[in-house]
Amino acid sequence: MRLVILEIGERNEMLESIKTKYMEFCKDDFHIGKTEIWYVHNLSSGGRLGTVKWYGAWRQYCFYPEADCVFNKDCMATIIEFINGRELSRVSGLAR
Numbered sequence: 001m002r003l004v005i006l007e008i009g010e011r012n013e014m015l016e017s018i019k020t021k022y023m024e025f026c027k028d029d030f031h032i033g034k035t036e037i038w039y040v041h042n043l044s045s046g047g048r049l050g051t052v053k054w055y056g057a058w059r060q061y062c063f064y065p066e067a068d069c070v071f072n073k074d075c076m077a078t079i080i081e082f083i084n085g086r087e088l089s090r091v092s093g094l095a096r
Helices: 073-095
Strands: 004-008 014-019 023-027 038-042 048-055 060-065
Touching: 023 073, 038 073, 048 073, 060 073
Parallel strands: none
Antiparallel strands: 004 014, 014 023, 023 038, 038 048, 048 060
């Protein structure tokens, strides 16, 4: 899951994305703020499954699912692994 791919987006900009077996996490490079926003898409249909972004009240990244999306334990584990990676990345960035 740690494969980071840079690809050309619709507006000809480079987009950072991480692909897993069934999902793709695409970073919102236009977001201005201290934390990152990532959109989660289904690889086969391209449909948006949800968003991973910072939830200030809990001081951690959380997953915000789209309406009527259903996830099995494997998909949830993939999302949790991704969020854990964002947390580690954030902490190591603050330690510098």
